[in-house]
Amino acid sequence: MYSIFFLYSRYYSNVNKKWSRRGVPGPTPELFLGNLRSTWDYDKPRSIVIRDWSKKYGKIYGFYEGQVPHLVISDYDMLNEIIVKKFDHFYARARFLMQERKDGPNTRITEARGPHWKRLRTLGSMAFTQKSLKNIITTVEHSASTVVDGMAEQAGEVNVLRFYQEYTLDVICKVALGMHDIKMFENEYLNTCIEIFSRPLRNPATVIASIIPFAVDEIRACFMLLFKLLPRPSPFFVLMKMLKANVEQRRKERETNGNEATGDFIDLFLDAEVDASEVQFGENSDTAKKLSSDEIVGQCFIFLLAGFDTTSNSLAYTTHFLANYPEVQKKLVEEINDFLLKNETLELDKLNDLKYMEAVIKESLRHYPLASLAVTRECSKACEINGFKFEVGDNIATDTWSMHMDEKVWGEDAKEFRPERWLEDSSRPRAAFQSFGEGPRICLGMRLAYMEEKMALIKLLSRFSIEKTPQTNPVKLVGSHTVSPEKVMVKLVQR
Numbered sequence: 001m002y003s004i005f006f007l008y009s010r011y012y013s014n015v016n017k018k019w020s021r022r023g024v025p026g027p028t029p030e031l032f033l034g035n036l037r038s039t040w041d042y043d044k045p046r047s048i049v050i051r052d053w054s055k056k057y058g059k060i061y062g063f064y065e066g067q068v069p070h071l072v073i074s075d076y077d078m079l080n081e082i083i084v085k086k087f088d089h090f091y092a093r094a095r096f097l098m099q100e101r102k103d104g105p106n107t108r109i110t111e112a113r114g115p116h117w118k119r120l121r122t123l124g125s126m127a128f129t130q131k132s133l134k135n136i137i138t139t140v141e142h143s144a145s146t147v148v149d150g151m152a153e154q155a156g157e158v159n160v161l162r163f164y165q166e167y168t169l170d171v172i173c174k175v176a177l178g179m180h181d182i183k184m185f186e187n188e189y190l191n192t193c194i195e196i197f198s199r200p201l202r203n204p205a206t207v208i209a210s211i212i213p214f215a216v217d218e219i220r221a222c223f224m225l226l227f228k229l230l231p232r233p234s235p236f237f238v239l240m241k242m243l244k245a246n247v248e249q250r251r252k253e254r255e256t257n258g259n260e261a262t263g264d265f266i267d268l269f270l271d272a273e274v275d276a277s278e279v280q281f282g283e284n285s286d287t288a289k290k291l292s293s294d295e296i297v298g299q300c301f302i303f304l305l306a307g308f309d310t311t312s313n314s315l316a317y318t319t320h321f322l323a324n325y326p327e328v329q330k331k332l333v334e335e336i337n338d339f340l341l342k343n344e345t346l347e348l349d350k351l352n353d354l355k356y357m358e359a360v361i362k363e364s365l366r367h368y369p370l371a372s373l374a375v376t377r378e379c380s381k382a383c384e385i386n387g388f389k390f391e392v393g394d395n396i397a398t399d400t401w402s403m404h405m406d407e408k409v410w411g412e413d414a415k416e417f418r419p420e421r422w423l424e425d426s427s428r429p430r431a432a433f434q435s436f437g438e439g440p441r442i443c444l445g446m447r448l449a450y451m452e453e454k455m456a457l458i459k460l461l462s463r464f465s466i467e468k469t470p471q472t473n474p475v476k477l478v479g480s481h482t483v484s485p486e487k488v489m490v491k492l493v494q495r
């Protein structure tokens with residue numbers, strides 16, 4: 001008994017000292033919880049707390065998610081080395097507090113490592129080739145027209161965020177999950193998806209995992225069991241059940257009707273299916289070319305969540321800027337009018353001609369890099385970068401919010417919303433814009449996101465002008481894994 005107590009007190013006297021021992025500054029951690037209590041509020045998203053800490057502690061500092069230490073970096077030179085040039089030293093994302101400690105059949109692309117990640121990435125990339133995107137552009141256009149019809153029906157002021165959520169869910173359900181009969185504004189999964197992103201990071205599971213970090217897998221298993229017993233199923237279970245049923249149904253349809261190409265992602269993945277027993281998982285897995293059944297469901301789950309939340313938020317921020325900057329809106333409308341005169345149909349290659357629109361979307365994402373928490377890496381080979389010694393196991397988080405406002409990179413007008421900066425000649429470093437991350441693990445769905453956003457803006461601005469109302473400003477930021485506007489209220493006036 002005495003020796004257990006002795007070992008425990010020795011262990012805890014060393015807890016959360018990793019950074020102070022290495023002379024790295026940062027906020028003072030609490031015993032067990034580290035800095036968790038400062039970073040788990042839905043009303044003050046973690047990314048914003050991290051940005052505020054950077055102002056105090058500089059371009060490299062440490063904090064603790066429970067007892068998991070993270071190094072926050074906002075020096076783009078260093079980050080360029082980490083996420084682009086030295087990818088072989090930093091190929092995995094950092095494991096967050098509640099993440100399973102080992103790869104397995106349920107590990108998704110966002111969390112997978114080594115050859116396992118490479119296989120998921122290669123197969124996932126099939127969904128975003130030029131050919132695949134061409135196959136789905138008509139569906140995206142149809143959803144964009146439907147959402148704007150819906151806005152038109154609601155007279156006066158609208159919360160555009162809610163409409164964009166309907167839109168991006170409709171697109172992803174159709175193009176990724178093959179739910180072609182689903183109807184926008186009647187999608188029964190919308191509230192479930194919204195609920196997933198509205199869940200605060202503050203919950204009993206994280207507290208327990210902070211106190212006993214070496215039992216994360218067991219804690220997860222207990223909570224999973226608990227969730228199953230709840231009278232109202234957790235939103236994760238609702239979505240997983242729907243996805244499993246969907247994949248199963250499609251498999252049966254293919255058995256009956258043959259492999260009729262529908263162009264959606266489930267079909268692409270089913271073409272690449274293999275028995276799970278043939279696949280090894282984890283960092284030492286082989287690079288088998290195919291996806292197991294569980295992996296198809298996992299891949300669809302990530303596409304559903306990543307495709308729904310990020311793109312709707314990005315569109316909402318862009319609309320907010322357009323309401324506040326009528327001169328930018330005017331220029332954008334001129335570009336759209338000119339584009340529609342030249343193009344009777346909306347083709348994928350032609351969307352690249354909308355240079356100003358792309359600049360507006362990027363500038364809005366520069367101000368609101370809503371998914372910055374995803375850009376993390378773990379050091380797998382010790383190395384030194386710009387005088388800092390990285391050790392194996394160091395978790396790196398990027399502070400994109402600070403980097404995107406760095407005057408040394410973006411100029412003295414960094415804080416201004418000025419899309420023109422994207423059209424001017426610039427010697428900006430590659431890793432300076434991080435809204436989609438960078439390097440080999442850059443966002444897989446980036447091209448789909450741009451396509452959806454462009455389509456929605458063409459349909460919206462060719463029918464309406466966006467005006468601000470007394471409710472438009474200020475925009476309140478909320479979120480846990482991503483940063484969302486709580487709502488974006490604007491007035492849409494028919495042209």
Ligand code: HEM
Binds near residue numbers: 111307374440
């Ligand atoms: C405006 C919209 C979007 C933003 C801002 C965004 C942002 C990001 C970021 C920051 C990352 C991490 C990149 C890194 O670590 O370097 C990421 C990864 C990822 N995103 Fe997106 N994303 C968006 C849309 C989408 C869409 C539409 C999909 C799919 C339907 C998607 C699927 C993914 C996947 C699968 C990954 C993991 C890639 C990997 O680990 O290899 N994203 N995204």
